Amino acid sequence: MKRIYILIFFFFICCLQSYAQYWEKVTNIPSPYNNGYYLDLWVLPSDHNYVWACGFDGFIIRSTDNGTTWQGSTLPSPAYHIESIQFLNKQVGYTSGVEGIFKSTDGGATWFDITPSNDEDYWGSYFLNVNYGVLLGGGCDGLQRFYKTTNGGISWSLYVQTVPNTGLTDPILYPSGLGYAVSSGRIWKTIDSGTTWQLFANCGSEIWQEEISIMGNSIVVPTSGIMCEGQGNAGGMRFSTDMGTTWREFKTGYPMFGAVLVSETEAWACGYNRNVYYTSDAGNTWQLRNCGIENVNLDDITFTNPSDGWVVGQGVYRLKPAKITADRDTIDFGKICSNEIKLDSFQVQNQSLIPADLTVQKTLDFDNAFSIVKPAYQSQILSCSTSIIVVKFSPTKQGKFQAKLLIDAQSSDGVTHFSKEIILIGETVKSTIKPERDTIVLNTAQCGDIFTTNLKWYADSLGESLSGYNSLTPANKHILLKTELPLSISPSGTTTQFQIQLLDTGWSIGIFKFQYAPCNRDTNITIKAYGVSPIINSIDSLHFAIHCSGVIIDTIPIWNTGKAPLIISRISSTLHSGDFQIIGWTSNKQLPISIPVNNSDSLIIKYSYDKIGTDIFYITIDNNDKTLARGDKQTYSIKLICTVESEDISIKNPIIDFGKICLNARIDTLIPIKNIGNLQANLNILKNCSLPFYLQIQQLNLNPNESENIELIFSPTKKGEFFDTINIKTGDCKEISIYLKGIGIEGLLNTDPRFISDILMVNQPKNYSLKISNVGNIPLNIINYTFTPALTGFSVDLQPQLSQVIDSNQSITFNLQIIANQISAYKGSLCFEATGLCPTSICIPIDLTSLARSITVENAINFPSIYCSGELYDTLWIRNYGIAPDTVTQISISGDASFNIFQSPKLPAIIDGKDSVGVIIHFLPTIEGNFSAILHIETIQPLGQTFDIPINGSFYRTIISSNTTKLDFGIKEKCDDPITKQFTVYNIGMAEETLYAIDKQFADYFSIDKFDNLVIKGKDSLTINITFYPEIAEKAGAYSGEIIWATTLCPDTLKLEFAAQIIEPHLSYSKFDIDYLNVWKDDIKYDTIIVTNNSTVARNIQIIKDPDNSDFQIFAFSNNSVIDFPILIQPQSSIELIVSFNANAIGEFNDYFIIEESSVCEDTITFHLQANVPLEQYYSNVFIEKYQAHWGDTLTFYIELSDDLPRVTAQNISTTVEFDTYLFYPIEVSVRGENLISYYPINYEYSYGKLDAFIDSSKAFSLLNNKGKLIAIKGIALYSSPSITPLKISDFQVTTSKELYLTKEDGNLLVLDVCIPIGRQRIIINNTIPYIELVSQVVDAGVLELKCFNLPDGIQMYIYNTYGEKVKNETLPKGTNLVSIDVGDLVSGVYFISFNNTELGNFKFIVIK
Helix, strand or coil: CCCCECCCCCCCCCCCCCCCEEEEECCCCCCCHHHCCEEEEEECCCCCCCEEEEEHHHEEEEECCCCCCCEEEECCCCCCCEEEEEECCCCCEEEEECCEEEEECCCCCCCEECCCCCCCCEEEEEECCCCCEEEEEECCCCCEEEEEECCCCCCCEEEEECCCCCCEEEEEECCCCCEEEEECCEEEEECCCCCCCEEEEECCCCCECCCCEEECCEEEEEEECCCCCCCCCCEEEEEECCCCCCCEEEECCCCEEEEEECCCCCEEEEECCCEEEEECCCCCCCEECCCCCCCCCEEEEEEEECCEEEEEECEEEEEEECEEEECCCEEEEEEEECCCCEEEEEEEEEECCCCEEEEEEEECCCCCCEEEEECCCEEEECCCEEEEEEEEECCCCCEEEEEEEEEEEEECCCCCEEEEEEEEEEEEECCCCEECCCEEEEEEEECCCCEEEEEEEECCCCCEEEEEEEECCCCCCCEEECCCCCEEECCCCEEEEEEECCCCCEEEEEEEEEEEECCCCEEEEEEEEEEECCCEEECCEEEEEEECCCEEEEEEEEEECCCCCEEEEEEEECCCCCEEEEEEECCCCCCCEEECCCCEEEEEEEEECCCCEEEEEEEEEEECCCCCECECCCEEEEEEEEEEECCCEEECCCEEEEEEEECCCCEEEEEEEEECCCCCEEEEEEECCCCCEEECCCCEEECCCCEEEEEEEECCCCCEEEEEEEEEECCCCCEEEEEEEEEEECCCEEEECCCEEEEEEECCCEEEEEEEEECCCCCEEEEEEEEECCCCCEEEEEECCCCEEECCCCEEEEEEEEEECCCCEEEEEEEEEEECCCCEEEEEEEEEEEECCCEECCCCEECCCEECCCCEEEEEEEEECCCCCEEEEEEEEEECCCEEEEECCCCCEEECCCCEEEEEEEECCCCCEEEEEEEEEEECCCCCCEEEEEEEEEEECCCEEECCCEEEEEEEECCCCCEEEEEEEEECCCCCEEEEEEEEECCCCEEECCCCCEEECCCEEEEEEEEECHHHCCCCEEEEEEEEEEECCCCCEEEEEEEEEEECCCEEECCCEEEEEECCCCCEEEEEEEEEECCCCCEEEEEEECCCCCCEEEEEEECCEEECCCEEECCCEEEEEEEEEECCCCEEEEEEEEEEEECCCEEEEEEEEEEEECCCEEEEEEECCEEEEECCCEEEEEEEECCCCCCCCEEEEEEEEECCCCCEEEEEEEEECCCCCCEEECCEEEECCEEEEEECHHHHCCHHHCCEEEEEEEEEECCCCCCEEEEEEEEEEEEECCEEEEEEECEEEEEECCCHHHHCCCCCCCCCCCEEEECCCEECCCEEEEEEEEECCCCEEEEECCCCCEEEEEECCCEEEEEEEECCCCCCEEEEEEECCHHHCCEEEEECC
């Protein structure tokens, strides 16, 4: 796979490097390249910021910032398997693999193919410069192909060797002409820059060697597989220190593909199954160094210096400085009881290629409540491993406890160091919960009823609770705890409630085990109740049988087998079909009745039922049997079953409606009947029907479920409704009735008038009103009319047109118009034909005579339309086409007042034959619209003529208006989107109008979608869109325009003006640069930027780039309140931007942030930030002076501080002072208060001359701000020799965020007037006195161990539980022994030990399972 390395640029100060590092996966490679499998990696020697990698799928990735960011590209087809990549500078590079070689001239962004031929058996390449290089291929087939180019791949020359079974991989060239190449089990050499090649060295068996690295005389190559081409799951590394003469081989068991030398004795190698190996002794030994590598295969490894390494394969990894971390800051054990034990743990992880030494120690545990279970004080964390620290909390007294674990870890080479304090917190409580009693007895409990009983619990203090419970009688579901747990118990008492509902008579017991919290204790509560109740018993069901119908009387016995009188309070029944009655009791008692224990009574019932079939219902007896063991019997049910036997004839519809039948017609129908009873039916007619109904039936016998049809006939002879009834006897039990109904119908018409006789004028229409009535009882449809004989000389029109429907007793009036076409006469009949249920017809006699008169006029006067204004005249001519004179007797107008007769002949007016006269009509409209009138003309009677001539005219105009005369587009910014406003023109006249523009004055920043030849229909409107384009306006200012239109029909003009204003708003800022100057570490400094809006529009501000350093923070203030971004600043207002700097680290800091301000247009403003945090270190000394005191005196000595430390604040302070336990006994430790005068006591722990004190944050915070006496230790000077003791400050730890360095200076105490011989006396224990020690108070393995010293015969040991019950008795052996007592049968809890010899004392221990 690989190119060949010779790392001649590595020079080292020493030959052995430490590698307190680990491999970190590169995770910022973009998709899809983040899932690539990479086979080679190249770092540009001249600039390590430039990194490339190649692999499968033709993937190439590159970074120009030392791996901070990555980009990817893909080689052109057919590239897939790419094994080698090399760049000669930042732009020109080559990559090669199985499918050929490719070149890039743009840093790897794009590639093009420069492969010599179409062969697909290439591998690695190497270039001396951008033009000169070699490419290798083949070999396992016995042909080794060495290609060379001198012009950057434009052309190639080929040199071939024929060594069997050795496949070429990668070459390397030197400017001197020397070069090397690697193949399966072989090394090749060239002395003419790749023109010719010869075998140089034999590495061993001919297995795949994919990479070579040379430094000095050392060579390292990886091996893979067991064959020439690398097949097989084997591999390792070969190392030579004499330029290939001899080799050391190391086998990993997995194929290895990458290897690199970092010195002549140090090398790295990588391969499958996350294998990364390192040697520091020229390959004699190899160590696995794969910490951080996931479960992937690897293919190439390279180093730019001994601590900067890369490895690639299924992912990209980089060597990073080692990290040691702990996963917790605090372990809070919570609350437990004294003498209980609780374990917790945390992890310390060593992310490093080498082990780390771990030290765990406990401090400030004044009560010795905490202990480290594992590991030991000092241990080792293996490479890339985790150490689990287990801590035990086992307090022996009440109170709150706190301590610290000091974690100190350091890599074995001393490079990586980790230190951390883990706070340990715990609290002990005691259990004082007790119930007011442990047994509750209910001597009499009515079964079925729900009883509640309360139990009160007490505790000495708050904080204790009932945490849960278990029922020890789980089968008893009728005694329950109703109070929800957990439940806090108060000193004044807390109540729990139990619910009791007994199912049966007799005793019922419920036992509940309650658990206490926080202590793991429990107690049993017993609830006993005696159930009493009557028990009702009776029959389950009762059966009756009735023929046709009848009454049944029977009794139902009821027994009481319970333990109390049975009270029956009510008897009811469910829904039933018959008549059910309760008669009473055989004892003659009335409800409620009482039945004594072991007695009975009987209920008397009555039931009648007349329906065929079976009626099932229930009697419900309400009683006081509340037992539930056999179900709920308080409503005791008895099933009653009654069966009635009878025939039953079913007629689907006993009402037979024949409907409407025409007179003298007939209809037959069949009536199906069925016997649905359970007896045979014998049918006999009791009452038959009469005409127009007819029934004939024979004797019928129908078995149950048999059917038959009977025939009925209806034939009416007169109209009207008919009803009848048929009664039939069906057998012993039933009669049925059939109800008949039918209607006789008739169709019959009458006319009014009954005839028509008249004289008509020729050509003059005559109208006759003809009323036709339906006097029958059905609707009729008149469909046709005819004249008999046929009508000649006359024309006829009948309205409304036929057909027409006339309902019964309704009528319709027709208009019959007859016109005589000539002088003629007619005598005949007009006949109408009607259809319906019963069709019919009617005829009217007709007698007509016609005469001739010849006055004519125009059919109508139609004036043309008048537009805008005006008046019109028209003349109507009355013409006599006859021979004889005729006389006009009347001329008049009726209708709209816009018409009048302007001129007419004097009446009566005689018109000679073949002559005419004129009538002038004047049309003068005053409003718009369509107008009409009637000109009425009559001639002399009798047989005169009458004319009604329609007059029509119309008047239209236009009235133009608009919704506005000026459009104001308002105040806009140049960035505003175009704004469109609408101008609407209205035509409230009825005529259509066209507008055309006569004046137009506006520039390109206004546009109008239509402005010329605007057509507006009458009573309509037209909307014109006018758009203003702010971006076209050149600068801030006012912009306007106008347009004037004229009308074409009715003269008028219309003017529109439009205007807009452009503004350029900006915010003003009080400053653009902030320099905080010097800021002490952990201080926060603020500065203010005032942002003012002096414009006329509101402006938004938004931070679009925050400072890169999160120590700079920006927030906004307005009206003394913090407001969130984005912020809208109203015109003529301002806000404050508060910019803070939090000095979290030492150094100089420069940063900037960018604000975007916008209303419509957007601007960005950059603000520069600068701050300096100088190094803050503090030095001082804590010391104790020299003290003297007489023995027996009370003495106070002080731990003092030599310097004021005003900026040092402490989270806590712990100190340890050691002295001779025989010369001083402490009785109080106190700390100086804030007034620098008063001292306040603190907790301390003292044991055998060692005093530990811990000062929490409430007292330690400002303690170091002022020098002087910090801690006072008060005690008694004792009598002993030697009489002087050091007062040694063995520890003084300050938890602070500042860098504080304290030195310690010890003092001493001289006790005066001590007699040396007496002072040297000590107490000596008599080693023959019997005594016993507990090995441990906590038993978690089932065995209690005792150390027994000098015991006599007959010592008895007794073990008691917390209830005072003796649970174990043991005889202890004589003498001095380690005694083991089996306590595996004891449950978890606290136990007490006593002895028959009281001088041996008493002990307490805890069993934990």
